[in-house]
Amino acid sequence: MAVLRREDTSDCFVMPGKMVLPVQYFAGRAGSQFIISLRDERKILGVKCPQCKKVYVPPREYCEKDFTKLDENWVEVGNQGVVANFTVVHYNDKHLPLKAPYILALIKLDGADTPIAHIVSGIDPEKVSIGLRVEAVFADKTTNTILDIDHFAPIVD
Amino acid sequence: MKRVAICAAAQHKIEPDIWYKRFQGMLLDILEDLQKQTGFIFDDEKGVHDIVSCSDDFFDARTISDNGVCDAIGGHYRGEDKMAQEGLNGIGYAMAMILSGHDDVIYLPAHCKESQAESRYMNSNLAYDPFYCRCLGLDYLNTAGLQARAYMQKAKITEEQLAKVVVRARRWASRNPYANETRQLELGDVMFSPMLCDPIRTLHAYPVSDGAVGLLLASEERAYEFTDNPIWITGFGNCMDSYFLGDRDLASSLALKKAASQAYKMAGIKSPKKKVDLVELMDCYAYQQPMWLEGLGLCAEGKGGQFIDENGPAKYNVNLSGGMLTGRPLMIGGLYGAAEAVLQLKGQAGEHQAADVNCAVVHSTTGGAGQFHTVLVLER
Numbered sequence: 001m002a003v004l005r006r007e008d009t010s011d012c013f014v015m016p017g018k019m020v021l022p023v024q025y026f027a028g029r030a031g032s033q034f035i036i037s038l039r040d041e042r043k044i045l046g047v048k049c050p051q052c053k054k055v056y057v058p059p060r061e062y063c064e065k066d067f068t069k070l071d072e073n074w075v076e077v078g079n080q081g082v083v084a085n086f087t088v089v090h091y092n093d094k095h096l097p098l099k100a101p102y103i104l105a106l107i108k109l110d111g112a113d114t115p116i117a118h119i120v121s122g123i124d125p126e127k128v129s130i131g132l133r134v135e136a137v138f139a140d141k142t143t144n145t146i147l148d149i150d151h152f153a154p155i156v157d
Numbered sequence: 158m159k160r161v162a163i164c165a166a167a168q169h170k171i172e173p174d175i176w177y178k179r180f181q182g183m184l185l186d187i188l189e190d191l192q193k194q195t196g197f198i199f200d201d202e203k204g205v206h207d208i209v210s211c212s213d214d215f216f217d218a219r220t221i222s223d224n225g226v227c228d229a230i231g232g233h234y235r236g237e238d239k240m241a242q243e244g245l246n247g248i249g250y251a252m253a254m255i256l257s258g259h260d261d262v263i264y265l266p267a268h269c270k271e272s273q274a275e276s277r278y279m280n281s282n283l284a285y286d287p288f289y290c291r292c293l294g295l296d297y298l299n300t301a302g303l304q305a306r307a308y309m310q311k312a313k314i315t316e317e318q319l320a321k322v323v324v325r326a327r328r329w330a331s332r333n334p335y336a337n338e339t340r341q342l343e344l345g346d347v348m349f350s351p352m353l354c355d356p357i358r359t360l361h362a363y364p365v366s367d368g369a370v371g372l373l374l375a376s377e378e379r380a381y382e383f384t385d386n387p388i389w390i391t392g393f394g395n396c397m398d399s400y401f402l403g404d405r406d407l408a409s410s411l412a413l414k415k416a417a418s419q420a421y422k423m424a425g426i427k428s429p430k431k432k433v434d435l436v437e438l439m440d441c442y443a444y445q446q447p448m449w450l451e452g453l454g455l456c457a458e459g460k461g462g463q464f465i466d467e468n469g470p471a472k473y474n475v476n477l478s479g480g481m482l483t484g485r486p487l488m489i490g491g492l493y494g495a496a497e498a499v500l501q502l503k504g505q506a507g508e509h510q511a512a513d514v515n516c517a518v519v520h521s522t523t524g525g526a527g528q529f530h531t532v533l534v535l536e537r
Contacts, residue, residue: 009177019218027288035288057403058289064399085407087302088355089294094275095282096294104299106403115403117293117303125355145292 027144030059030071038148042138046112048073057112058146078110080135080155085115088125097147101125107134107152118146122153161252162380162387163535164373165194166496171337171368171484174272180217181229183369184266188230191371195383197262199231203382205373207236207260209251211244211267213488215280218273230266240267244370245491245521245531249393251374261376262383268369269486277365277487284525289401297441297487298362300525302354304407305444309356311408312447312461319443320347321465323360323482326440330479332508335493337484338364347443361443366484370492372499388502391516392426392534394419402526413452413520413530420518420532421454429454429518435474435501435511437494438520439481445527446470446482449520452530474511477501491521491531502537 027035030047037045046057047070054063061071086105089096103125106115120134134152142148167190169183191197198204208230212222219225223232223239230237240247244267251263271277281297308314324344330336342360350360373383380387396415399405417429426432433455440446447461447469455473456464470476478497485493498517500506519533 012177014176017218025287031288058401064404084403085303085307087299087306087357088352089299089302090352090354091278091298093278093294093296095279095291095296097292098294104293104295104303106303108403114401117290117295117402119293143292145287146289147292 028061030061033071033074034059035144035148039142039144042079044077044079044109044136044149046075046077047071048075055111055113057109057114057116075111077112080133081107081109081112083120083128083130083132083134084108085130086120086128088128103128105152116146118149119151120153121151159256160377161255161390162375162377162384163248163390163495163499164375164380164383164387165191166499167191167194167371168335168493168496169369170335171366171486171493173337173365173367173484175270175367176272180268180270180369181226184226184229184268184371187266187369187371191264191373195373197264197373197383199235205231205235205262205264207238207254207263208232209238209240209247209254209263209265211240211247211265211489211492213269214241215283216269216271216273216488226268231264236260243491243521243523243529243531244489245495245519245533246395247492248372248374248390248495248533249395249531252390252393255374255376261379263374264371265374265492266369266371267489267492269489270367271365271486272367281525295525297525298357299354300402301442301445302357303402304526305356305442307407308444308448308461312451312459314444314447314462316348317344318447318462318465319361320344322440322443322446322470323347325470326476326479326482329477329509330483333478334507336479337366339479339483357442357444363441363481364484366486368486368489368493370489370496372492372496386503386537388499389536390533391536392420392422392424393532394423395529395531397529398527400528405526407526409458410448410452410527410530413449413522413527413532414454416530416532417453420534424534424536426534432516433473433518434514435477435498435517436520437476437478437480437498437517439490439494439522440476441481443482446475446480449522449527450475453518453520453532474514477506477509477511488523491519494519494521495533495535498535502535
């Protein structure tokens, strides 16, 4: 194959752009119930599969393993749980909710089988560890997303 | 069973920012290269009637991204299908078109300029749902950070072992004329490079990459019209894991194991350790090289660290091109791997040619933390 030659780049115009796309997106019936419960009652809901007994958080309408309908089987999971895994984000970018460094973790809530992703604050990123017990700190203002939990913070005994 | 051949492959030199050439122009270079190698044309009789292209709407900043390149790939006036999954699946799709009898020659061009996005991580953030994941800033880097910690603990991977993976990749890349990042590194450079997304360090991550790649596929009956030494597709498989990170075991790749077992079964491979001579795998981050080798059945489960120290990657000729770690564009990285494997099987890989390559495995992945995997087996 011919080796690429550096081409003449005089009078080359590069157009900057931005994709802006107003959209709407349905949370689903299970998702709506989850968000409403977070917002109005500060309770975190999961669903339990009657077939395989797995407790899913976030909730969903059907079990992806056996296609059992789940959304009548609400269970309230705890607002507390443990850090099951984490990373410390050291880069900054426009889509990130916080300035670096911050802790992004998978948190296994008490009573849930599937850890959820969320931010852990209130502890030095150097000191976070797997197994750390944390609890949900709810946001003052609702965004109607998982960010109605503002972050998780270490439980102070 | 009928056989499908890859007749030839063409690669554009990968660079961090090919701003001075449109991706349409890059694809035209690929087309001309492949036509020169094989003599294929677009006439209605014996020419190419069907194109399978691969590109990404978000990196091209337009939907139906193939519409922007159809003229440059021969996609006007004939059949054209776009693979919106990772590019290696385009080979699976083209293979199925030939095996079904729909057509007997397929041209497969692909392009991606990661540099067109202000941030490729902003792009991958849009792969997530707006309620549970996108608003938390999940992207393909920080989800890999979570997986890196889970896997490194399980497989007892050390900083030094990760550095060995990167240093080796750079060494091989320097022999590959198409490779992107070829600056040579010492172990310490990698081990003390700044943290990017703990435990992923800056030099554990693949660099921003622009490129284009193309392949010509044909039925066994037609293959020799285009080449004297066709490379045969003997196995193909893919598998999608659960979407939510918490639903998966991040330290073990269920999806890759299933994709590999499907591909090996089709190829009649009972023991990949005995059969596989060369591997091109998609290691976007250093921890992924041993992890995906476990998934491919070439390294024992949870033994990735030891495998690196015992020179396992050299034994199986892993990523003699430099691999994804030295820079390939997302979404078409697997096709670059396929193109490299074709060169190796044909004995045309030049300074990075391995001896006696008869069976090569090509792997690709997309989705945060290896949600989706594809495995292709090629033999000469």
